[in-house]
Amino acid sequence: MRCLLSFFVCVWQNMPAPIRLRELIRTIRTARTQAEEREMIQKECAAIRSSFREEDNTYRCRNVAKLLYMHMLGYPAHFGQLECLKLIASQKFTDKRIGYLGAMLLLDERQDVHLLMTNCIKNDLNHSTQYVQGLALCTLGCMGSSEMCRDLAGEVEKLLKTSNSYLRKKAALCAVHVIRKVPELMEMFLPATKNLLSEKNHGVLHTSVVLLTEMCERSPDMLAHFRKLVPQLVRILKNLIMSGYSPEHDVSGISDPFLQVRILRLLRILGKGDDDSSEAMNDILAQVATNTETSKNVGNAILYETVLTIMDIKSESGLRVLAINILGRFLLNNDKNIRYVALTSLLKTVQTDHNAVQRHRSTIVDCLKDLDVSIKRRAMELSFALVNGNNIRGMMKELLYFLDSCDPEFKADCASGVFLAAEKYAPSKRWHIDTIMRVLTTAGSYVRDDSVPNLIQLITNSVEMHAYTVQRLYKALLDDISQQPLVQVASWCIGEYGDLLISGQCEEEEPIQVTEDEVLDVLEGLLVSNLSSPVTRGYSLTAIMKLSTRFSSVNRIKKVVSIYGSSIDVELQQRAVEYNALFKKYDHMRPALLERMPIMEKTASNGPTEIVQTNGEAEPSVVEPKHLPPVGQPASQGNDLLDLLGGNDVPVIPTTMPTKPASAGGELLDLLGDLSLGGPAPAPPAPASQPPFLLDGLSSQPLFNDIAAAGIPPMTAYNKNGLKIDFTFERANPNPNVAVITIHASNSTEADMTDFVFQAAVPKTFQLQLLSPSSNVVPALNQGTVTQVIRVLNQQKQQLRMRIKLTYIHKGSAVQDLAEVNNFPPQSWQ
Amino acid sequence: MIHFLLLFSRQGKLRLQKWFTPLSELEKKKVIRDMTLMVLARPPRTSNFLQWRDLKIVYKRYASLYFCTGLEEKDNELLALEMIHRYVELLDKYFGNVCELDIIFNFEKAYFILDEFLMGGEILETSKFAVGGSVEEADTLQEVQEP
Numbered sequence: 001m002r003c004l005l006s007f008f009v010c011v012w013q014n015m016p017a018p019i020r021l022r023e024l025i026r027t028i029r030t031a032r033t034q035a036e037e038r039e040m041i042q043k044e045c046a047a048i049r050s051s052f053r054e055e056d057n058t059y060r061c062r063n064v065a066k067l068l069y070m071h072m073l074g075y076p077a078h079f080g081q082l083e084c085l086k087l088i089a090s091q092k093f094t095d096k097r098i099g100y101l102g103a104m105l106l107l108d109e110r111q112d113v114h115l116l117m118t119n120c121i122k123n124d125l126n127h128s129t130q131y132v133q134g135l136a137l138c139t140l141g142c143m144g145s146s147e148m149c150r151d152l153a154g155e156v157e158k159l160l161k162t163s164n165s166y167l168r169k170k171a172a173l174c175a176v177h178v179i180r181k182v183p184e185l186m187e188m189f190l191p192a193t194k195n196l197l198s199e200k201n202h203g204v205l206h207t208s209v210v211l212l213t214e215m216c217e218r219s220p221d222m223l224a225h226f227r228k229l230v231p232q233l234v235r236i237l238k239n240l241i242m243s244g245y246s247p248e249h250d251v252s253g254i255s256d257p258f259l260q261v262r263i264l265r266l267l268r269i270l271g272k273g274d275d276d277s278s279e280a281m282n283d284i285l286a287q288v289a290t291n292t293e294t295s296k297n298v299g300n301a302i303l304y305e306t307v308l309t310i311m312d313i314k315s316e317s318g319l320r321v322l323a324i325n326i327l328g329r330f331l332l333n334n335d336k337n338i339r340y341v342a343l344t345s346l347l348k349t350v351q352t353d354h355n356a357v358q359r360h361r362s363t364i365v366d367c368l369k370d371l372d373v374s375i376k377r378r379a380m381e382l383s384f385a386l387v388n389g390n391n392i393r394g395m396m397k398e399l400l401y402f403l404d405s406c407d408p409e410f411k412a413d414c415a416s417g418v419f420l421a422a423e424k425y426a427p428s429k430r431w432h433i434d435t436i437m438r439v440l441t442t443a444g445s446y447v448r449d450d451s452v453p454n455l456i457q458l459i460t461n462s463v464e465m466h467a468y469t470v471q472r473l474y475k476a477l478l479d480d481i482s483q484q485p486l487v488q489v490a491s492w493c494i495g496e497y498g499d500l501l502i503s504g505q506c507e508e509e510e511p512i513q514v515t516e517d518e519v520l521d522v523l524e525g526l527l528v529s530n531l532s533s534p535v536t537r538g539y540s541l542t543a544i545m546k547l548s549t550r551f552s553s554v555n556r557i558k559k560v561v562s563i564y565g566s567s568i569d570v571e572l573q574q575r576a577v578e579y580n581a582l583f584k585k586y587d588h589m590r591p592a593l594l595e596r597m598p599i600m601e602k603t604a605s606n607g608p609t610e611i612v613q614t615n616g617e618a619e620p621s622v623v624e625p626k627h628l629p630p631v632g633q634p635a636s637q638g639n640d641l642l643d644l645l646g647g648n649d650v651p652v653i654p655t656t657m658p659t660k661p662a663s664a665g666g667e668l669l670d671l672l673g674d675l676s677l678g679g680p681a682p683a684p685p686a687p688a689s690q691p692p693f694l695l696d697g698l699s700s701q702p703l704f705n706d707i708a709a710a711g712i713p714p715m716t717a718y719n720k721n722g723l724k725i726d727f728t729f730e731r732a733n734p735n736p737n738v739a740v741i742t743i744h745a746s747n748s749t750e751a752d753m754t755d756f757v758f759q760a761a762v763p764k765t766f767q768l769q770l771l772s773p774s775s776n777v778v779p780a781l782n783q784g785t786v787t788q789v790i791r792v793l794n795q796q797k798q799q800l801r802m803r804i805k806l807t808y809i810h811k812g813s814a815v816q817d818l819a820e821v822n823n824f825p826p827q828s829w830q
Numbered sequence: 831m832i833h834f835l836l837l838f839s840r841q842g843k844l845r846l847q848k849w850f851t852p853l854s855e856l857e858k859k860k861v862i863r864d865m866t867l868m869v870l871a872r873p874p875r876t877s878n879f880l881q882w883r884d885l886k887i888v889y890k891r892y893a894s895l896y897f898c899t900g901l902e903e904k905d906n907e908l909l910a911l912e913m914i915h916r917y918v919e920l921l922d923k924y925f926g927n928v929c930e931l932d933i934i935f936n937f938e939k940a941y942f943i944l945d946e947f948l949m950g951g952e953i954l955e956t957s958k959f960a961v962g963g964s965v966e967e968a969d970t971l972q973e974v975q976e977p
Binding site for chain 1: 844845846847850852853854859873875876877878879880881904906907908909911912913916934935937938941942945949950952953954955956957958959960964967968971972975
């Protein structure tokens with residue numbers, strides 16, 4: 001009876017044994033849903049945790065193994081980390097095996113816990129059983145942190161010198177890991193490498209070659225030191241090739257391909273840049289290249305490595321040709337892997353052996369049609385590398401065809417590549433434009449943003465192609481307005497060259513018949529379309545505006561522009577307002593402002609900083625105080641001016657390129673004019689006969705121009721009702737045909753003249769340019785002057801005459817007056 | 831060196847993971863997810879190579895299992911295919927006509943075999959017999975110690 005009782009007590013005190021690993025796996029696999037699986041796992045984890053708490057030595061191994069399984073399924077297992085350490089410290093081999101495995105799976109150098117392993121590993125490295133030593137070496141060599149490596153490097157070095165090949169090979173790879181983690185320790189392994197290559201054991205040989213490779217890659221001194229091993233390596237390789245069948249190392253008739261490839265890789269490093277070493281390995285490389293069986297992947301793996309080695313060392317030209325030919329044969333191989341590898345290698349060698357690779361161009365281009373995405377990408381990169389002046393037409397045909405049919409992931413890179421190649425090697429301007437058109441129409445939405453300004457620049461500079469370009473772009477727009485870069489370039493061109501479009505001037509192809517209204521329809525269509533981005537809308541509004549000087553249907557344009565004056569889009573609204581102002585107040589300036597763009601110098605980023613005007617006036621370039629707006633968006637510059645002036649009602653003139661140089665001075669003056677408003681003028685107005693004051697001097701000429709000072713006497717142009725207007729003159733340097741006149745308006749009455757606007761007109765043989773005035777308030781009692789610069793181009797050297805119109809508000813009533821100015825001094829126009 | 835070796839089924843279930851570079855749990859999960867997505871999406875009759883970040887990915891399917899490894903730029907992809915094949919041969923020798931279930935139920939053995947074949951991302955032993963021999967001897971040692 002008592003025995004029975006104690007038996008029950010014993011049974012009750014012992015927890016049931018944790019289920020076996022296989023049992024758990026079987027159970028979990030029966031779960032039909034994720035939730036069911038999670039429930040099982042949680043239950044088991046709880047059991048394991050309590051088992052850990054009880055410090056149960058017997059079943060710790062089993063529990064950790066189960067934990068590792070659950071970890072692989074994706075469940076957290078960090079509470080088992082310390083248990084792994086306990087297993088490693090155990091004397092039982094089974095425990096150590098699972099413990100080290102667990103450490104490699106659950107621990108890594110980021111956790112401080114791993115350092116606790118160091119002592120165990122140290123002990124195990126000196127264990128009597130080689131398999132325990134092996135476990136320690138393996139763990140250290142796979143995940144040892146820098147600290148652990150530093151602590152244990154000495155032990156590894158010792159084992160590297162052992163005669164036990166099982167341990168020696170493991171120590172070699174462990175040393176590789178130590179060197180990777182702590183490169184400074186490399187030196188201490190040097191003595192042990194002395195006779196590593198004399199080993200017969202392939203495992204040791206292989207790992208030794210890996211170790212030597214690692215050392216040579218990291219240290220030029222080591223590299224120089226180990227060069228003497230080249231003959232020995234060549235011998236080993238030769239033996240492998242010539243040796244008979246070895247069952248344990250054979251792979252499809254080749255003996256130990258892994259070792260062969262590693263030796264070839266080490267030879268590559270040793271032979272690079274060294275004539276003697278390259279010479280010494282020449283024969284064996286030729287032998288491998290010609291004798292290796294190519295029917296299976298393994299042979300090709302060796303050939304691949306051989307080719308890489310031949311290309312990298314200083315091999316003789318015959319050998320190099322042999323290597324490229326091998327790659328050429330690879331390209332024709334049915335096996336996709338081989339073709340892929342060939343393309344990759346050719347890409348590496350195309351710079352150095354360009355001509356040799358060119359011979360395989362047609363095969364490479366064929367690879368563009370391959371179904372495999374990886375192969376297509378390599379073929380595309382290689383094709384672009386092979387494009388040159390001779391093959392540009394043919395290559396581009398293939399590449400454009402590729403662009404049409406390739407996956408979207410390629411289109412951006414391919415388009416950029418096409419543009420680059422076209423820029424470098426275009427045989428003619430027409431071809432270039434056609435190629436660009438093709439890219440824009442087939443891959444327009446994938447083209448990079450910076451291509452648009454680059455293309456516009458290119459088109460502008462191809463003067464003789466303007467008509468052809470604008471016609472083609474117009475036709476493309478009729479087909480499709482969804483691709484933004486195409487639409488932007490097209491709108492810009494139509495705005496710029498719309499006159500050529502409707503005049504039907506195209507030489508290169510059949511000119512199309514299109515009316516002004518049709519063109520405006522297209523551009524307006526862009527403005528309202530949902531497909532157009534805000535940037536595109538900006539382009540098309542500006543284009544419409546520019547057509548106001550090229551087309552005759554100005555009223556229609558005015559209407560469009562005024563509608564957009566109340567657009568929700570702030571950018572569009574601002575542009576429309578400015579263009580409106582151009583129509584209303586500055587109509588006389590409009591032709592000059594919207595005239596044809598000059599040819600631009602190629603610059604790095606945003607746009608031209610050097611300007612050479614083509615309408616007869618050569619202007620030196622100006623470094624603008626503000627940065628230049630990109631081509632095609634001139635309007636925003638004016639807005640900056642407006643902001644500077646704090647919203648004064650100064651007429652905003654969209655400062656397009658031609659007027660920029662001169663306005664520099666005007667802007668400065670505007671700043672100063674702003675300051676002087678409302679207070680006494682900083683400098684009293686001077687009677688016309690005196691030389692201009694410094695302040696006036698700043699306003700009367702561009703900053704960079706020389707003053708042809710004395711020479712042309714100033715004059716009074718108008719003097720009525722207290723308003724006096726004086727003219728002062730300078731010559732614009734270097735163009736003597738341009739007279740720069742500064743008007744100085746002063747007011748001797750006791751009331752200010754506000755909303756003062758000065759306008760001038762000249763006979764047809766002259767050209768006039770009016771710049772922004774200093775302000776539009778002429779202060780009373782001669783307290784200040786309003787100045788404004790007029791530039792007159794007088795190419796025919798005729799007598800200068802001018803009609804001026806003045807409007808202002810004085811004492812509450814509007815005043816307007818017209819006058820003729822005929823008393824110009826002869827020097828001003830001779 | 832190889833950076834990792836992953837084995838996963840056609841449904842994307844992980845059967846083995848060996849890492850040779852230190853990565854956090856989160857990073858490992860990301861790699862596993864990316865690899866399974868990329869490899870399982872590959873159409874048939876394409877090459878066994880992919881480019882992913884700065885690694886070359888080499889993968890091969892054996893029956894219901896995908897073997898997927900990540901290599902560095904200077905490693906030989908064709909040889910990596912041979913390496914994967916060698917590992918499968920070693921498993922086959924050890925388990926006798928290995929199938930996915932063997933690896934599921936004996937995953938720790940699969941690791942032991944791998945650890946005798948690769949170490950620190952490099953091939954440790956090139957002899958077909960030596961690897962199996964070592965593992966079997968270690969197994970014997972295990973049994974001897976346990977009564």
